[in-house]
Amino acid sequence: METTMKHIPFYNTKLEGSFWGEKQRVSREVTIDAVYDRFEETKRFAALRCDLAEQERDSWSSHIFWDSDTAKWIEGAAFALEHKRDGRLEAKVDALIADMCRNQLDNGYYNSYYNIYDTHNRFKLRGEHELYCLGHIIEAAVAYYHATGKDQLLNFVERYTELVIKVFMEEGSAGFVTPGHEEIELALVKLYHTTGKEKYLKLSKFFIDNRGCNDRDLAKFYPWATPYYAQDHLPVREQTTAEGHSVRAMYLYMAMADLAREFNDESLFNACHTLFKNVTEKRMYITGGVGSSRLGEAFTVDYDMQNEKAYTETCATLALALWCRRMSQLKALGAYGDVAEQAMYNGSLSGVSIDGDSFFYENPLAVDLKNHGKNRATTDSESYPLSQRLQVFGCSCCPPNIMRFVNSIADFLYTEDNGTLYVHHYMNGTTSYEGKSIRQSTSYPVDGKVSLEATGYNKIALRVPAWCESFEASADYEMKDGYAYFSGVSKLTVDFHTEPRFVVSAPGIHENAGKTALMYGPIVYCIEGVDHEDDIFSYSVDVSAEVRTSFDSYFGLPTFTAEGYIKSANGALYSNVKDMRYEKKPLHFIPYYAMENRGETDMTVWLPMK
Amino acid sequence: METTMKHIPFYNTKLEGSFWGEKQRVSREVTIDAVYDRFEETKRFAALRCDLAEQERDSWSSHIFWDSDTAKWIEGAAFALEHKRDGRLEAKVDALIADMCRNQLDNGYYNSYYNIYDTHNRFKLRGEHELYCLGHIIEAAVAYYHATGKDQLLNFVERYTELVIKVFMEEGSAGFVTPGHEEIELALVKLYHTTGKEKYLKLSKFFIDNRGCNDRDLAKFYPWATPYYAQDHLPVREQTTAEGHSVRAMYLYMAMADLAREFNDESLFNACHTLFKNVTEKRMYITGGVGSSRLGEAFTVDYDMQNEKAYTETCATLALALWCRRMSQLKALGAYGDVAEQAMYNGSLSGVSIDGDSFFYENPLAVDLKNHGKNRATTDSESYPLSQRLQVFGCSCCPPNIMRFVNSIADFLYTEDNGTLYVHHYMNGTTSYEGKSIRQSTSYPVDGKVSLEATGYNKIALRVPAWCESFEASADYEMKDGYAYFSGVSKLTVDFHTEPRFVVSAPGIHENAGKTALMYGPIVYCIEGVDHEDDIFSYSVDVSAEVRTSFDSYFGLPTFTAEGYIKSANGALYSNVKDMRYEKKPLHFIPYYAMENRGETDMTVWLPMK
DSSP: OOOOOEEOOGGGEEEOSHHHHHHHHHIIIIIHHHHHHHHHHTTTTGGGGOOHHHHHHTTOOOOTTHHHHHHHHHHHHHHHHHHOOOHHHHHHHHHHHHHHHHTOOTTSOOOTTTTTSOGGGTTTOGGGOHHHHHHHHHHHHHHHHHHHOOOHHHHHHHHHHHHHIIIIIIIOOSSOSSOSSOOHHHHHHHHHHHHOOHHHHHHHHHHHHHTTTSOOOGGGSOTTBOTTTTTOSSOGGGOOSOOSBHHHHHHHHHHHHHHHHHTTOHHHHHHHHHHHHHHHHHSBOTTSOBOOBTGGGBOOSTTOOOSTTOOOOHHHHHHHHHHHHHHHTTOOOHHHHHHHHHIIIIIIGGGBOTTSSOBOSSOOSEEOGGGTTOOOSBSOOOOOOOSSOBSOOSSOOHHHHHHHHHHTGGGGTEEEETTEEEEOSOOSEEEEETTEEEEEEEOTTSSOEEEEEEESOSEEEEEOOTTOSOEEESSOOEEETTEEEEESOSEEEEEEOOOEEEEEEOTTOGGGTTEEEEEETTEEEEEEGGGOSSOGGGEEEOTTSOOEEEEETTTTEEEEEEEEEEEOOOSOSEEEGGGOOEEEEEEEEEEGGGTTOSSSOOEESOEEBO | OOOOOEEOOGGGEEEOSHHHHHHHHHIIIIIHHHHHHHHHHTTTTGGGGOOHHHHHHHTOOOOTTHHHHHHHHHHHHHHHHHHOOOHHHHHHHHHHHHHHHHTOOTTSOOOTTTTTSOGGGTTTOGGGOHHHHHHHHHHHHHHHHHHHOOOHHHHHHHHHHHHHIIIIIIIOOSSOSSOSSOOHHHHHHHHHHHHOOHHHHHHHHHHHHHTTTSOOOGGGSOTTBOTTTTTOSSOGGGOOSOOSBHHHHHHHHHHHHHHHHHTTOHHHHHHHHHHHHHHHHHSOOTTSOOOOBTGGGBOOSTTOOOSTTOOOOHHHHHHHHHHHHHHHTTOOOHHHHHHHHHIIIIIIGGGBOTTSSOBOSSOOSEEOGGGTTOOTTBSOOOOOOOSSOBSOOSSOOHHHHHHHHHHTGGGGTEEEETTEEEEOSOOSEEEEETTEEEEEEEOTTSSOEEEEEEESOSEEEEEOOTTOSOEEESSOOEEETTEEEEESOSEEEEEEOOOEEEEEEOTTOGGGTTEEEEEETTEEEEEEGGGOSSOGGGEEEOTTSOOEEEEETTTTEEEEEEEEEEEOOOSOSEEEGGGOOEEEEEEEEEEGGGTTOSSSOOEESOEEBO
């Protein structure tokens, strides 16, 4: 298990234009302020004042998970500050941190809800997100300290974490053993790296080792949850299937991968890899979305891929990518990067609008507007994912999450191992790391051409995407586990041949039987009502006909026109096959991540094959 | 509008063997006793004693709708007695009737719930089914009186109906104007025909004319209902779309058709025909099932045909057939008979098991067992229709309904109009009616050959089923509105050529895009897991290849083998179309109505076209 692979963190890289550079520009110029303003309007920041009198006077109350929203926003802002210091932005962050520090209790405790409400229940109820919030504050503290050198929040989380060590590890005096929502485990690994203090790593390991061994008293958790919900069904090393709340699961697996590396823990790595195979071979949408069911926001069974009601929370999908990134730091296996790519370009990015100020929590693979509010007979209604992004949600975890994800996307790019540079992903930018420099020139994924210049390495390993059927390279290479290894070169050009291709899903995915989706490189495409005169659900596509390519600057990617057919309506509900007539009509495909950006409209990824 | 068409009631016909003769035999020999025993076990009959002390002692209480279950059982039993008197069965019926009569209040009121509970709420709450129950008791009384000449229950309902006339029409002293669940309106027409008393017809018209004009105070109804739920959204003559609770809707439309005939009311007929077109061109499953949503057991929007979650209650589908039968009595339009046939052979008959003792309330068009109970993370669960028939339900309206439907199926056969015999459906049997005799010899729908001998008519009109593309007849005919008119013949043979055929649904039915179903004559087919080694949802069917025919006595109908293909699984969730391999495997089709008779198994009507 022992790995000498080192991660090259995102702040060593400056992305320039191209796909992700543009996404970061929008995030910095629009998203950061937009999320800030919505959080301010919804009292998330006022809550940091922990002023009960104020809340009673104005008739609102802080929420048990609001601190995590604030913390993720701070972390995302910190990531943007790595790009460029910004006094105005730092002033906002500093003010938030000042409020938090002012309200930290003498024993180190802090939670903007439990500081003023239900104080007797601190650390008593497993479902109440205190450690989840602390985890996010830790991540924010580490990020802001790195970006600015300011250590107030870092000191704050160290004091708070001391209390957690005392209550959970030393005294065992809390109402539960492991957090009801994982997050702190991975955050503690970051805190360990920043401070060098092993006690944080040990606390993380304590939580991971104890999960699935205790906490079966669901009365202290959610009455409707089963042990699967928060991955308590088995000790983590014995878990073989992705279960329960998908964000919780992903955050757990991230920490498991982190600890596998820190402790050279083969059993943790093996559990991670087994779970990775279950997720990616049985329980993942083509968009990289995970967690198909609204009920419990959860994984269900193999091949359950309802499209219109796909839950696939933005947070879960981007966390799948982050888990895969950690797996790539454990083993250079192309599949990890392939899945990371699938999740980052599709079901993660669909969580934010192209103009950067509105968000999806759920990311369905079909929107059939006729089904929304279809039942006029009762005031009860079936639940469908929203078909238009909102600026803020009641549970608004996704907006700051996609913000911090985009601003640290270069984290995915590189690792190095004993003189070998691993290039896991393709983005246009320059990197300086420990005296070495890397320059990638590419418009990936617009096309698959990549020029690379890297000094200080004796080998360069490029992940050859699984979707790529052939590629050309300027030098000789050896293939292993999805990577092409080039020896003794510092300059390289490769061309991963990228053509639109129709894909089908495994026979077990009943919902997609007889259907196909269009992909281009890692990008999943969809069709939208706004681009078609006819009902998009009445189209079939001829997968053998030519697909024409255009480039659309709005989407920043190629768009495609394929040969479609629509059944002619003859007025009858049911007709003989042999009497049906089909009319040829072009089908216009746009990137899935850009769905529902041009008004509320029907959308589908999968459509019948003619 | 004026029609001189006369219905030839079922009790003039004796069905002999063949498809429906066999169904009636099973119903008489098994279903009648099975439903009786289950109703006895579940206290439905004990409730008729209206003994509060007994109920308190034994800790159960009667239900507001139980009288309708009992009444439908009596009516079904009465229909069987038309076939053959049976002292044992009559003794059971007589005992039930004696209990009801003994507990009728002095003012005529009777309800086994409101006789002893909440007595101050009699006729006060629109949702409480008192008039619905009375309607069914009226139908039972009329049927039992006709079958046996015994008039106790007829006297009972006349006394009760007098009270209803007083309270609803004369005093207006009830808590509402029209019933919350239609049924009494159509029953009153039967009571009028049996007694000749016009006041019953007037009460029916009062309820029909007032529906949609009052009763907007939903606080007196169900808090979750909208005016659409019980067809209160518009006066009935202005209704153009089938809305709300589908059984309520069908029972309303039946009464509207009855009154259109009784009053030569063109506006009612036109409303019925408009609603018929909406139902059959936009809102009906291929099985004749109606009411797609579990929420409110309701119609939703055009083309909403979810298959796996199809609600399509047995009661609604058989009532669609009964409504169509009434429409055929108003106008000789083949479409009415076509739809009646579609509903009776598929989504109605699927409501009872082949051995006659268990029942479906919902009749889905697909059963995908992997989805049932799929979410292990929470104790909440998604609702799916049952995948195995039960012997009795909490709300057990369907079992006695399909029982009375099957035992009066010959009601569908004939009408006559000024010397013309209309043959709307094809069943093997003999009929004597007002000195005329009719003999049909056929094994329809096993094949389409029908021999007919009818004395006393100068014209015979045969409905030519819409599914029939060509037929041969032994004499010349003229076609009009779906009927072949034969003049001056008393003996005829026709052969409606019947071949298996693949059908597709209208483009608006998104769920079936790219999919096909197999039909044979009026019979819809399905495939079941029990007949296939592979996951049935991984099959496509080649609609251009030959379909082989067998006959299976278990189903009483032909079964078919078509050429199927399954995608070879390669372990990947998503693969390029061009890399997929398909393996040819036979697909075995059985009649839909016989689904889920051989253990719990996957099932689907629609499958992708290869």
